[in-house]
Amino acid sequence: MTLQNRKIIILGGTSGIGLAVAKAAAAEGARIVVASSNPARVADALATLGGSASGQSLDLTDEEAMKAFFEETGAFDHLVYTAGEALQLAPLDGTDLATARRFFELRYWGAFSAAKHAHRLIRPGGSIVFTSGVAGMRPGPGWSVAASICSAMEAMTRALALELAPLRVNIVSPGVVKSPLWRDMTTEARDALYEAEARRLPVGHVAEPQDIASAYVYLMNQTYATGQTLVVEGGGLLV
Numbered sequence: 001m002t003l004q005n006r007k008i009i010i011l012g013g014t015s016g017i018g019l020a021v022a023k024a025a026a027a028e029g030a031r032i033v034v035a036s037s038n039p040a041r042v043a044d045a046l047a048t049l050g051g052s053a054s055g056q057s058l059d060l061t062d063e064e065a066m067k068a069f070f071e072e073t074g075a076f077d078h079l080v081y082t083a084g085e086a087l088q089l090a091p092l093d094g095t096d097l098a099t100a101r102r103f104f105e106l107r108y109w110g111a112f113s114a115a116k117h118a119h120r121l122i123r124p125g126g127s128i129v130f131t132s133g134v135a136g137m138r139p140g141p142g143w144s145v146a147a148s149i150c151s152a153m154e155a156m157t158r159a160l161a162l163e164l165a166p167l168r169v170n171i172v173s174p175g176v177v178k179s180p181l182w183r184d185m186t187t188e189a190r191d192a193l194y195e196a197e198a199r200r201l202p203v204g205h206v207a208e209p210q211d212i213a214s215a216y217v218y219l220m221n222q223t224y225a226t227g228q229t230l231v232v233e234g235g236g237l238l239v
């Protein structure tokens with residue numbers, strides 16, 4: 001299998017991991033469509049991708065907008081969902097429930113709605129690849145909301161692998177990745193996080209987005225894996 005001439009829609013494909021997936025798939029000859037909420041970010045991503053890539057601004061928490069997007073898109077081969085926002089981590093006692101519920105909107109319900117409105121358009125042999133994170137398996141104190149979203153995404157992946165079969169549905173679970181997701185931290189705090197992770201990880205360094213992108217490309221090219229979580233965390237779960 002190859003991604004040559006395959007049409008791949010990457011929701012959240014304008015930054016970080018999603019943009020790296022777009023670049024890696026384009027390098028295999030895929031036709032890329034990216035979507036995210038900020039028009040300037042979509043334009044920047046398209047300038048980076050060049051070639052035949054196309055894109056659209058789309059708020060993935062808006063189900064009607066999602067439905068309209070896929071009605072316009074027509075048939076395609078693979079759906080990748082990497083959209084996410086920086087989560088504010090808070091201890092249980094300090095968690096406002098309305099805020100906590102809102103965090104599910106993009107990363108969980110956005111992915112759910114994407115699968116709902118896209119799956120009939122995916123051609124035979126295609127797949128869906130979602131995104132979670134190792135916080136679901138190795139949370140720290142204050143990570144209850146983020147960990148819950150990750151594990152809910154992995155459970156949804158297994159359920160949809162059955163419900164949408166023979167369409168394959170898989171998910172990538174990254175550890176810490178050097179991406180714009182961490183932009184709200186101070187430079188000092190971010191550098192300290194990366195340095196501590198690099199010291200802790202068996203691989204000795206923190207992932208760049210392209211280190212994770214290859215896992216998405218693998219799951220798209222694969223023909224037999226479904227319902228699986230591919231953990232790409234530099235060995236962080238072992239230590």
Ligand SMILES: NC(=O)c1ccc[n+]([C@@H]2O[C@H](COP(=O)([O-])OP(=O)(O)OC[C@H]3O[C@@H](n4cnc5c(N)ncnc54)[C@H](OP(=O)(O)O)[C@@H]3O)[C@@H](O)[C@H]2O)c1
Pocket residue numbers: 011012013014015016017018035036037038039041042058059060061082083084085106107131132133134173174175176177178179180181182
């Ligand atoms: N980076 C890490 O360390 C890490 C670790 C584990 C898991 N993850 C997960 O991996 C996924 C990708 O993260 P990343 O590091 O690539 O983050 P990123 O660089 O911040 O990219 C996030 C993407 O989501 C889009 N997005 C945000 N809100 C949106 C909305 N309402 N509608 C449509 N698109 C929206 C952003 O574009 P716009 O701003 O244009 O909307 C951007 O393209 C996330 O789910 C994240 O939680 C990341």
